[in-house]
Amino acid sequence: MTESWRTAFAVYLQPTVLAIVFLGFASGLPYVLVFSTLSAWLTEAGIERSVIGFFSWIGMTYSIKVFWSMIVDRLPLPILTRVMGKRRSWMFVAQIGATLGLLGMAFSDPQTQLAQMVLLAIWVAFCSATQDVAIDAYRIEVMSAEFQGVMAAAYVAGYRISLLTGAAGCLYIAEYTNWHIAYLSMAVAMLIGITTILLIKEPIHQSSQQADELENKLENLLGVAKKVSFWQRFVAGFSDIVLSPFVEYFQRNGKFGLMILLLIGLYKMSDIMLGVMANPFYLDMGFTKTEIAQVTKVFSFVMAIAGATTGGVLVARFGILRPLFVGAIATALTNLLFALLAMSTPSLWGLATVVSADSFCAGMATAAFIAYLSSLTSTSYTATQYALFSSLMTLPAQMVGGFSGIVVENFGYPLFFIYTTAAGLPAMVLVLVLMRYQPKSSKV
Numbered sequence: 020m021t022e023s024w025r026t027a028f029a030v031y032l033q034p035t036v037l038a039i040v041f042l043g044f045a046s047g048l049p050y051v052l053v054f055s056t057l058s059a060w061l062t063e064a065g066i067e068r069s070v071i072g073f074f075s076w077i078g079m080t081y082s083i084k085v086f087w088s089m090i091v092d093r094l095p096l097p098i099l100t101r102v103m104g105k106r107r108s109w110m111f112v113a114q115i116g117a118t119l120g121l122l123g124m125a126f127s128d129p130q131t132q133l134a135q136m137v138l139l140a141i142w143v144a145f146c147s148a149t150q151d152v153a154i155d156a157y158r159i160e161v162m163s164a165e166f167q168g169v170m171a172a173a174y175v176a177g178y179r180i181s182l183l184t185g186a187a188g189c190l191y192i193a194e195y196t197n198w199h200i201a202y203l204s205m206a207v208a209m210l211i212g213i214t215t216i217l218l219i220k221e222p223i224h225q226s227s228q229q230a231d232e233l234e235n236k237l238e239n240l241l242g243v244a245k246k247v248s249f250w251q252r253f254v255a256g257f258s259d260i261v262l263s264p265f266v267e268y269f270q271r272n273g274k275f276g277l278m279i280l281l282l283i284g285l286y287k288m289s290d291i292m293l294g295v296m297a298n299p300f301y302l303d304m305g306f307t308k309t310e311i312a313q314v315t316k317v318f319s320f321v322m323a324i325a326g327a328t329t330g331g332v333l334v335a336r337f338g339i340l341r342p343l344f345v346g347a348i349a350t351a352l353t354n355l356l357f358a359l360l361a362m363s364t365p366s367l368w369g370l371a372t373v374v375s376a377d378s379f380c381a382g383m384a385t386a387a388f389i390a391y392l393s394s395l396t397s398t399s400y401t402a403t404q405y406a407l408f409s410s411l412m413t414l415p416a417q418m419v420g421g422f423s424g425i426v427v428e429n430f431g432y433p434l435f436f437i438y439t440t441a442a443g444l445p446a447m448v449l450v451l452v453l454m455r456y457q458p459k460s461s462k463v
Contacts, residue, residue: 035161036173038219042110042154043177044184045212049117049147051185052124052205053077053140059190060198064129074137077144082414084148088406089260091152104221106157111216113150117143118209125202150212155409156402159393160222168334168342171389175327175382183320184208187312230399233267234259264400265407271397275453279395282449283408284415286343286388289351289443290381291416293436296423300357300432304365314371319378326382333383334390343391344450346384351443353377358436388412 054077061071091109095101099108120143129136158170185205193201237258238244243251269276301311333342356373363369392412396404419442427435 035219036166036169038215039158039170039173040177040180041211041215042157043174044181045114045177045209045215046147046151046154046174047178047181048185048205048208048212049121049143050081051182052121052189052202053144053147056185056189057124057140060193060202061129063198066129066133070133074140077140080141080144081148081151082410084152085403085406085410087149088152089264089400089403091149092156092264092400092402093260103216105224106153106160107216107219107221109153110150110157111213113146113153114209114212114216116146117150118206118213120146121202121206121209125199125206151409152402152406155393155405157222159396159401159405160224160398161219164394165335167393168339168386168390169331171334171393172327172329172331172382172386174389175385176324179320179323179327183316187316224398230263230267230397233270234263237262237266260403264397264403267397267400268395268404272395275456278449278453280411282446282453283392283411285449286347286384286446287412288416288419288446289354289439290384291413292419292423292439292442293354293357293377296427296432296435299424299427300361301370303432304361304370306365306367306370310367310370314367314374318371318375322375322378323382326379326384327386328382329379330383330386331390334387339387339391339394340450340454342383342387344447344454346380346387347443347447347450349380350377350384351440351447353380354436354440354443358433358440361432361436 054074057074058071061074095105096108096112099112102108103111120139123139124136124143127136127139154174158174159167162170189201189205192204235244238246238255241254241258243254243258246252246255272279298311301315306314330342330346333345353373353376356376360369360373392405392408395408423435426438430438
């Protein structure tokens, strides 16, 4: 038994898995630099709080990436695609674009060039979201389904390291030098991802006869199969790139298609809802900003990676659905620990314990969930379908999470945390239903 577990953990030392850690780092670094870290820079530059708040809208770029994911999925880049392959070429171009954007931000002054800073931040977010589409597709295609939990854990580890680097690391550099040097350093750090892309191999892309037949069928239904006129070619291309991925998904999953999409929209509900009010709760409990930073940065960072690693191993050993169910239970139940903390005397050790448990369970659930989303994609439409799933998994929770403050103001923190726990129940039920009734698949 010990040997089998040692073998399960040893998979993290494979070169392909290690490469995903570096790609996860390149994925997360631009994200934090155009949000929380940029807010700190703008605050020190004396920019009005209302203007800083508008910068959060840049985050919509990551939620709407599905609209251009089909281009990443199907459109070859001149020369680069032939030399590097479909996934590596798009990752390379997107990371170069993000790096140049960060360099532009490093040489900009928000006090005198705020409009330029806005445009550069939008550009960085667009390139970052685009590379996420390509990286997700690469991660799914480069290894078989049984290792997707491990690949997800590796990606989460790299992503968390980048968040720490782009937040604490960038702030540290800015404190002892200035913001321009800090952002210049972060742009240089993007070379980690670019170098990784140059070293890895392109996954094998196998043409799918079923996908070809589906696309031909849709073209015939739309009456554009002959592709004689410009309009027919346009509609046929739209059908192949945009319609086919969604039709294929429902064709493959049948009556469970909508249930799966509902699960995707609800699975992270309790976790995201709690996250909205976490920092206000810590402050209202009387913890200092230094104490909060020390606990959330250190304990959360370590335990999230440990949880993701454990989740990846559980998926490799037991399949996806059982760890997915355990993750849903664990994530919801740890919210009750916050309710207990809210009703107890403030204690730094109590905060550390609760944050550690929450981060570990969230990391474990995230690894299983990413593996599940990966298993739902077709090899013919990997980028498009995964972009749809990843967008859907955050939007409903973010919308509902906007009302979290109202719940806290009217009912207090203990009932709010119980409310977030209850929000996790529908996901548990849906996983159980899928475990019981969905046809068995080698992927799950």
